[in-house]
Amino acid sequence: MNSVEIMKNIEDSQVRKNELSFNVGDTVRVSAMIKEGTRSRIQVFEGTVIKKQGTGARKTFTVRKNSNGVGVEKTWPMNSPLIEKVEVVRLGKVRRAKLYYLRDRVGKRAKVKEIVK
Numbered sequence: 001m002n003s004v005e006i007m008k009n010i011e012d013s014q015v016r017k018n019e020l021s022f023n024v025g026d027t028v029r030v031s032a033m034i035k036e037g038t039r040s041r042i043q044v045f046e047g048t049v050i051k052k053q054g055t056g057a058r059k060t061f062t063v064r065k066n067s068n069g070v071g072v073e074k075t076w077p078m079n080s081p082l083i084e085k086v087e088v089v090r091l092g093k094v095r096r097a098k099l100y101y102l103r104d105r106v107g108k109r110a111k112v113k114e115i116v117k
Contacts, residue, residue: 026092027088028063030063046089059077061076
């Protein structure tokens with residue numbers, strides 16, 4: 001076994017069994033475990049997915065929201081055990097893989113069109 005095969009075996013054991021299914025542009029509600037001292041709680045972060053990147057165990061996604069007029073972005077590993085669940089609130093219609101242009105927009109211009117089913 002060479003080092004590439006060993007790394008692949010280790011990464012495959014770290015991958016989440018139940019795949020999180022959402023796309024860039026979707027509005028999601030991420031329930032993540034937050035540890036404060038000896039206590040832990042679940043905190044919900046709701047925003048638009050602006051990017052997904054990586055493969056295998058290194059896959060990550062970034063969610064952006066506006067909080068009191070300030071843009072807040074959080075990046076999570078897809079396979080993190082601290083993520084309880086990811087709920088899709090709205091399906092977004094986008095033509096880009098990375099939505100960095102939303103960082104410069106404010107108000108209604110910062111919204112993504114919704115897919116109507």
